[in-house]
Amino acid sequence: MKLWISTIIAAFSLNVQATTLPLDKDLAYKLVESLTVEVGPRLAGSEADIRSVIWAEQHFKQLGFDKVWREPFEMLYWERGDASLRVGAPFNQALVLTALGGSVGTPFDGITAQVVMFNTLEELIAAEPSQVKDRIVFINHALEKDIRGGFYGQVVGGRARGAVEAAKLGAKALLIRSVGSSSNRFAHTGQMRYEEGVPRIPAAAISVPDALQLSKMLSRNPEVSLSLQMNNKLPGTVTSHNVIAEITGSKRPDEIVLISAHLDSWDEGTGALDDGAGVGIVMATAALLKQEKPERTIRVVLFGNEEGGLIGARAYAARHHQQLHKHVFASESDFGAGRVWRFDTGMGEQALQFARQIQQQLAPLGIAMGPNTASGGPDVSILKAQGVPVASLMQDGTDYFDYHHTPNDTLDKIDPTALRQNLEAWLIMTRAIANSSVDLRQ
Amino acid sequence: MKLWISTIIAAFSLNVQATTLPLDKDLAYKLVESLTVEVGPRLAGSEADIRSVIWAEQHFKQLGFDKVWREPFEMLYWERGDASLRVGAPFNQALVLTALGGSVGTPFDGITAQVVMFNTLEELIAAEPSQVKDRIVFINHALEKDIRGGFYGQVVGGRARGAVEAAKLGAKALLIRSVGSSSNRFAHTGQMRYEEGVPRIPAAAISVPDALQLSKMLSRNPEVSLSLQMNNKLPGTVTSHNVIAEITGSKRPDEIVLISAHLDSWDEGTGALDDGAGVGIVMATAALLKQEKPERTIRVVLFGNEEGGLIGARAYAARHHQQLHKHVFASESDFGAGRVWRFDTGMGEQALQFARQIQQQLAPLGIAMGPNTASGGPDVSILKAQGVPVASLMQDGTDYFDYHHTPNDTLDKIDPTALRQNLEAWLIMTRAIANSSVDLRQ
Numbered sequence: 001m002k003l004w005i006s007t008i009i010a011a012f013s014l015n016v017q018a019t020t021l022p023l024d025k026d027l028a029y030k031l032v033e034s035l036t037v038e039v040g041p042r043l044a045g046s047e048a049d050i051r052s053v054i055w056a057e058q059h060f061k062q063l064g065f066d067k068v069w070r071e072p073f074e075m076l077y078w079e080r081g082d083a084s085l086r087v088g089a090p091f092n093q094a095l096v097l098t099a100l101g102g103s104v105g106t107p108f109d110g111i112t113a114q115v116v117m118f119n120t121l122e123e124l125i126a127a128e129p130s131q132v133k134d135r136i137v138f139i140n141h142a143l144e145k146d147i148r149g150g151f152y153g154q155v156v157g158g159r160a161r162g163a164v165e166a167a168k169l170g171a172k173a174l175l176i177r178s179v180g181s182s183s184n185r186f187a188h189t190g191q192m193r194y195e196e197g198v199p200r201i202p203a204a205a206i207s208v209p210d211a212l213q214l215s216k217m218l219s220r221n222p223e224v225s226l227s228l229q230m231n232n233k234l235p236g237t238v239t240s241h242n243v244i245a246e247i248t249g250s251k252r253p254d255e256i257v258l259i260s261a262h263l264d265s266w267d268e269g270t271g272a273l274d275d276g277a278g279v280g281i282v283m284a285t286a287a288l289l290k291q292e293k294p295e296r297t298i299r300v301v302l303f304g305n306e307e308g309g310l311i312g313a314r315a316y317a318a319r320h321h322q323q324l325h326k327h328v329f330a331s332e333s334d335f336g337a338g339r340v341w342r343f344d345t346g347m348g349e350q351a352l353q354f355a356r357q358i359q360q361q362l363a364p365l366g367i368a369m370g371p372n373t374a375s376g377g378p379d380v381s382i383l384k385a386q387g388v389p390v391a392s393l394m395q396d397g398t399d400y401f402d403y404h405h406t407p408n409d410t411l412d413k414i415d416p417t418a419l420r421q422n423l424e425a426w427l428i429m430t431r432a433i434a435n436s437s438v439d440l441r442q
Numbered sequence: 443m444k445l446w447i448s449t450i451i452a453a454f455s456l457n458v459q460a461t462t463l464p465l466d467k468d469l470a471y472k473l474v475e476s477l478t479v480e481v482g483p484r485l486a487g488s489e490a491d492i493r494s495v496i497w498a499e500q501h502f503k504q505l506g507f508d509k510v511w512r513e514p515f516e517m518l519y520w521e522r523g524d525a526s527l528r529v530g531a532p533f534n535q536a537l538v539l540t541a542l543g544g545s546v547g548t549p550f551d552g553i554t555a556q557v558v559m560f561n562t563l564e565e566l567i568a569a570e571p572s573q574v575k576d577r578i579v580f581i582n583h584a585l586e587k588d589i590r591g592g593f594y595g596q597v598v599g600g601r602a603r604g605a606v607e608a609a610k611l612g613a614k615a616l617l618i619r620s621v622g623s624s625s626n627r628f629a630h631t632g633q634m635r636y637e638e639g640v641p642r643i644p645a646a647a648i649s650v651p652d653a654l655q656l657s658k659m660l661s662r663n664p665e666v667s668l669s670l671q672m673n674n675k676l677p678g679t680v681t682s683h684n685v686i687a688e689i690t691g692s693k694r695p696d697e698i699v700l701i702s703a704h705l706d707s708w709d710e711g712t713g714a715l716d717d718g719a720g721v722g723i724v725m726a727t728a729a730l731l732k733q734e735k736p737e738r739t740i741r742v743v744l745f746g747n748e749e750g751g752l753i754g755a756r757a758y759a760a761r762h763h764q765q766l767h768k769h770v771f772a773s774e775s776d777f778g779a780g781r782v783w784r785f786d787t788g789m790g791e792q793a794l795q796f797a798r799q800i801q802q803q804l805a806p807l808g809i810a811m812g813p814n815t816a817s818g819g820p821d822v823s824i825l826k827a828q829g830v831p832v833a834s835l836m837q838d839g840t841d842y843f844d845y846h847h848t849p850n851d852t853l854d855k856i857d858p859t860a861l862r863q864n865l866e867a868w869l870i871m872t873r874a875i876a877n878s879s880v881d882l883r884q
Contacts, residue, residue, distance in 0.1 A: 037658045047534065184626050185628075186626075209850075408626055408627045
């Protein structure tokens with residue numbers, strides 16, 4: 001272990017002894033508070049990522065889990081540097097931006113070029129190279145709110161694939177309107193991708209007010225130029241970890257009920273909604289169920305590097321490939337801290353009768369029965385693809401994209417009452433499945 | 443004139459010809475849109491300040507004002523540099539901050555010191571030097587919302603005088619909780635002051651979520667240290683301007699009805715609410731009244747450097763000292779773009795009957811009669827102090843301190859419908875006074 005890492009760990013272990021938290025309905029909140037205040041932002045692969053792993057191990061132990069361990073995996077580390085964007089004459093002003101995760105930086109002197117605006121990724125793909133060549137592409141795709149955050153999926157393509165499509169047509173850089181629903185002047189980060197054989201151009205998001213501002217400038221003067229500077233770092237491969245803890249089943253300990261969240265977060269907020277809330281909910285759920293001696297084993301998995309592309313989940317699936325048939329169920333909490341409003345399943349047809357019994361217990365919390373098309377959550381979707389039955393306690397995501405992936409994802413955005421409702425729902429679902437012998441695959 | 447300034451002005455004049463704006467009820471909105479998009483942030487004394495002066499002159503001329511001129515004044519220029527704040531071990535994380543206007547920077551290597559928290563400025567003043575010496579002082583004073591933004595006045599003392607009081611007790615730097623009512627993670631700037639004979643220490647504000655975060659850290663570990671770096675610039679004296687334009691009175695041209703706003707803004711937003719909205723409202727009011735040939739002269743004053751301490755207003759009062767008896771009335775729009783809900787006056791007792799007649803015309807817009815204690819607005823309060831009668835069309839400021847003095851003060855925060863209501867109210871008030879011969883001093 002490198003010296004600086006040991007120093008940090010020593011300092012951390014010395015100064016923040018995990019407080020003993022009472023096993024009550026506020027436990028989920030106390031956990032997310034502890035994680036976001038004491039560790040704060042925890043970008044996968046960073047020094048803070050290591051602190052979050054130690055934090056998780058300490059708290060699992062103090063909550064009385066029977067087993068606690070970490071599982072390492074390799075990942076490509078990316079680190080944000082400074083970023084600035086200025087509009088040239090005649091407007092001479094700065095816009096608020098953030099680098100997209102994984103983006104290369106600009107040359108030292110930056111990139112200065114005229115901008116060309118498209119309303120969607122599809123419009124960009126359909127453009128002539130002559131419109132795009134040597135320009136900075138701006139995709140100005142707006143997001144509309146809904147409870148499922150469904151629009152996100154339609155808009156996020158510009159973030160993920162925009163740089164590749166723009167580079168194919170000869171663009172020098174990509175800017176996107178933030179994939180967020182808030183009119184606050186925060187730019188919204190998230191992972192982007194490159195493609196083998198296509199030039200890697202810098203990619204960044206500007207805030208919604210800045211997207212409005214830039215489009216108004218372009219309507220006044222289509223010849224306006226932008227100067228973009230970014231110095232992100234790509235230091236290469238590092239080790240990160242999934243942290244795992246179990247309450248051993250009292251009757252069928254080899255049958256695993258997996259409940260999960262992801263431990264990593266983007267670096268600009270403190271990762272309270274994404275996904276500190278989920279971490280608090282699933283840790284608290286298992287800790288509170290321990291005293292009931294569940295029949296099956298409850299395994300809590302805190303995945304590493306979800307944000308970089310489900311890297312921890314893929315490592316988990318690979319490592320546990322031979323034991324996945326013993327995973328009787330999996331679910332993840334990763335959509336903020338809004339109230340649960342629907343119980344979706346992804347299991348065998350025969351098991352749906354049992355699922356409806358669970359929903360009847362959830363109904364007093366205002367939770368309806370949903371379709372049998374649940375993914376189980378981003379990380380858990382990897383397990384579902386390998387046949388593990390799943391469910392999703394769907395959270396109200398109306399405001400989720402106001403905050404997530406921005407500096408504004410902080411503890412004060414969590415409503416403790418809504419978080420208690422989440423914990424109650426997770427207790428009901430997890431208890432029912434852990435004490436049942438129903439085969440959810442059938 | 444320096445070369446870089448002429449270059450900028452040439453580029454600006456060349457590329458942004460003021461569009462001819464229709465003389466209708468949307469004129470106020472069109473003006474604030476033009477100012478915030480085309481000029482953007484316009485810190486007093488900066489290059490953008492010069493562009494805003496040119497913008498104002500061009501638009502006054504195109505709107506058909508009879509006279510347009512600028513009046514220079516000297517001011518101390520301050521410019522924001524980079525700023526960063528990190529919490530040390532065991533928390534190791536960055537907090538969001540902004541330098542307060544006028545603050546000195548830190549030494550090149552920054553300042554690292556333990557932090558001591560006070561809930562109010564008064565608590566700090568009452569502290570023992572041993573509590574404060576060589577520390578970074580943090581004043582964690584919360585702001586509560588109300589329609590008049592009244593709490594601002596109680597809290598803002600920590601911003602204005604905190605650095606002096608902290609330095610008297612030997613502190614190394616001052617941090618305040620943002621003097622804002624939003625839980626968004628924006629820090630809120632504003633002017634601070636130093637005092638002769640007291641060491642000048644750096645002063646900055648942290649956002650409300652960061653103030654909560656820091657206080658939670660301190661409750662876990664009171665020994666936590668902070669590292670603050672700021673490199674603000676104080677380049678000295680520069681020239682700024684008030685921009686003035688008139689509709690000459692048709693019957694009593696020597697009697698001046700002064701309506702005003704301030705042209706400068708803080709540098710992190712685009713100054714839409716503070717005070718682009720006011721600029722749009724008063725320019726539109728006079729432009730629309732021109733066709734009615736008002737009896738008294740309507741003078742629009744766009745004050746420079748309000749934010750630095752009413753510097754333009756003081757210059758105006760000094761320059762026009764001999765003509766202030768000919769100023770029959772003054773008022774300023776500078777509290778955002780919320781609906782007008784009350785008509786406050788600051789005039790002679792006999793004139794109040796006339797004021798009540800004006801209020802009766804305002805009543806259909808939902809505007810009540812207020813007390814006779816109006817300041818007239820920040821800049822106009824300087825004129826009131828010299829005997830000029832004033833009024834204030836009080837705006838709903840419930841959300842004003844969510845945005846003002848932050849990067850989030852952008853055009854999209856203005857409700858065009860509320861802005862039209864403002865314009866209608868200003869038309870009624872200004873028309874009545876400009877066509878009256880009532881002496882508002884009596």
